[in-house]
Amino acid sequence: AQSVSQHNHHVILSEAASLELGCNYSYGGTVNLFWYVQYPGQHLQLLLKYFSGDPLVKGIKGFEAEFIKSKFSFNLRKPSVQWSDTAEYFCAVILYNNNDMRFGAGTRLTVKP
Amino acid sequence: DAGVIQSPRHEVTEMGQEVTLRCKPISGHNSLFWYRQTMMRGLELLIYFNNNVPIDDSGMPEDRFSAKMPNASFSTLKIQPSEPRDSAVYFCASSYESRRRYFGPGTRLTVT
Numbered sequence: 614a615q616s617v618s619q620h621n622h623h624v625i626l627s628e629a630a631s632l633e634l635g636c637n638y639s640y641g642g643t644v645n646l647f648w649y650v651q652y653p654g655q656h657l658q659l660l661l662k663y664f665s666g667d668p669l670v671k672g673i674k675g676f677e678a679e680f681i682k683s684k685f686s687f688n689l690r691k692p693s694v695q696w697s698d699t700a701e702y703f704c705a706v707i708l709y710n711n712n713d714m715r716f717g718a719g720t721r722l723t724v725k726p
Numbered sequence: 727d728a729g730v731i732q733s734p735r736h737e738v739t740e741m742g743q744e745v746t747l748r749c750k751p752i753s754g755h756n757s758l759f760w761y762r763q764t765m766m767r768g769l770e771l772l773i774y775f776n777n778n779v780p781i782d783d784s785g786m787p788e789d790r791f792s793a794k795m796p797n798a799s800f801s802t803l804k805i806q807p808s809e810p811r812d813s814a815v816y817f818c819a820s821s822y823e824s825r826r827r828y829f830g831p832g833t834r835l836t837v838t
Binding site: 619655656657659662703714715716717718719 | 759761763767768769770771817826827829830831832
């Protein structure tokens with residue numbers, strides 16, 4: 614079945630540690646890829662997106678993600694996390710020319726001060 | 727721009743009661759989406775409308791759930807009768823001719 618997988622349910626890091634959150638999808642066609650963040654008590658916000666071009670995408674707040682087509686992956690990275698990055702992170706995929714967006718189950722990130 | 731508006735923000739109800747969630751999309755947007763977020767399943771698309779017409783309701787869990795969009799500026803998601811397993815955060819999102827969806831703040835539903 615077509616799906617979006619986020620392998621880590623909960624990640625706990627200390628400040629200044631490096632972050633990588635995994636996202637894999639199983640769609641075979643051309644896709645558009647997104648990472649959203651939901652801070653405690655707030656609604657979803659777009660971190661970054663990939664439609665085409667450079668597979669290394671820079672987003673807000675120092676986040677970046679790399680699209681590796683051969684691995685069907687779009688992992689989110691940040692070199693040095695801050696306490697304020699504590700939130701839930703969702704990976705999402707849209708099939709090209711399809712209006713249906715599918716989300717992963719989310720990864721909860723806790724950054725210890 | 728006020729963004730996507732959802733009401734109520736929190737709803738606590740007893741099992742068997744009818745629950746109605748409301749959404750006002752961003753003015754000018756022509757697509758509206760209802761999502762449900764739970765710890766077990768993450769974020770699930772329930773139904774979406776395009777130009778007020780339901781396009782895909784395959785994500786609606788069962789007949790107890792129904793959604794309407796009587797005009798371009800208003801949509802409801804109704805659960806009747808509600809059950810404890812319906813407890814979740816329900817998000818509404820809207821978009822216009824693009825793939826970026828603007829999410830509302832969500833309605834946290836608790837069914838006891």
